[in-house]
Amino acid sequence: MRIDIVTIFPEFFRVLDVSLLGKARTSGLLDVRAHDLRDHAHDRHRTVDDTPYGGGAGMVMKPEPWGEALDGILDEAAAAGGPGPTLIVPSPAGEPFRQPIAAELAQLDHLVFACGRYEGIDQRVVDHYDERMPVRLLSLGDYVLNGGEVAAMAMVEAIGRLVPGVVGNPESLVEESHQDGLLEYPSYTKPQVWRGLEVPDVLRSGNHGAVAAWRHEQRIERTRRVRPDLLGDDDA
Numbered sequence: 001m002r003i004d005i006v007t008i009f010p011e012f013f014r015v016l017d018v019s020l021l022g023k024a025r026t027s028g029l030l031d032v033r034a035h036d037l038r039d040h041a042h043d044r045h046r047t048v049d050d051t052p053y054g055g056g057a058g059m060v061m062k063p064e065p066w067g068e069a070l071d072g073i074l075d076e077a078a079a080a081g082g083p084g085p086t087l088i089v090p091s092p093a094g095e096p097f098r099q100p101i102a103a104e105l106a107q108l109d110h111l112v113f114a115c116g117r118y119e120g121i122d123q124r125v126v127d128h129y130d131e132r133m134p135v136r137l138l139s140l141g142d143y144v145l146n147g148g149e150v151a152a153m154a155m156v157e158a159i160g161r162l163v164p165g166v167v168g169n170p171e172s173l174v175e176e177s178h179q180d181g182l183l184e185y186p187s188y189t190k191p192q193v194w195r196g197l198e199v200p201d202v203l204r205s206g207n208h209g210a211v212a213a214w215r216h217e218q219r220i221e222r223t224r225r226v227r228p229d230l231l232g233d234d235d236a
């Protein structure tokens with residue numbers, strides 16, 4: 001999978017070299033490239049923002065550098081042949097990014113992330129590229145970030161680990177795909193007693209049925225406590 005990221009902070013994405021995805025990158029399974037939007041701003045100060053039409057606080061990202069940067073990526077993809085890319089725009093106004101979307105995007109050959117800053121990107125950039133390629137506005141969650149970079153990083157990690165061969169243990173992915181919308185059970189390893197806290201006896205009983213039942217019970221109890229919405233038990 002090829003992933004292009006357009007941002008005013010390309011160095012931010014160097015952290016991907018040291019994460020889980022590092023090996024997949026060097027082996028060529030994942031080809032992630034960050035591009036500096038300012039390379040496509042041609043005034044002396046490499047300006048990428050301007051004041052909002054209609055007034056209001058803050059600045060908005062100008063469309064021209066985005067047009068030049070994204071056209072460059074689209075032209076290169078077209079020259080290489082193969083399926084065209086999908087554009088992902090992290091946005092507080094986007095559709096919630098959840099596991100089924102990660103799984104869907106992991107099937108694609110080429111993703112492009114447009115990371116905004118300030119109050120976001122001129123809407124015409126989304127409207128224009130929506131006519132040329134699939135475009136997804138996605139939100140990491142219901143809180144406000146300073147820009148799209150942290151959201152893009154989380155999405156790249158969630159999508160990248162679902163690309164076949166990227167995660168070391170495919171059994172973990174199979175187990176995940178059979179998940180039923182409950183939270184996980186708590187995990188324990190050695191030592192048996194740590195700072196006076198014991199591993200639950202049932203986990204050392206050797207009784208696989210009892211272990212499975214206990215874990216299921218724990219999952220339901222945890223979910224009821226912190227995520228009643230997942231059980232349809234919330235009052236939302």
Ligand code: JCK
Pocket residue numbers: 090091092094115116117118119120121138139140141142143144145146147148149151
């Ligand atoms: C992309 C710029 C900063 C901050 C104004 C008025 C709500 C607009 C995101 N889950 C997520 N939270 N935030 C983002 C995100 C934030 C971004 C950009 C993604 C580009 N910013 C910003 C405040 C406002 N708002 C009411 C926000 C933009 C994702 N994904």
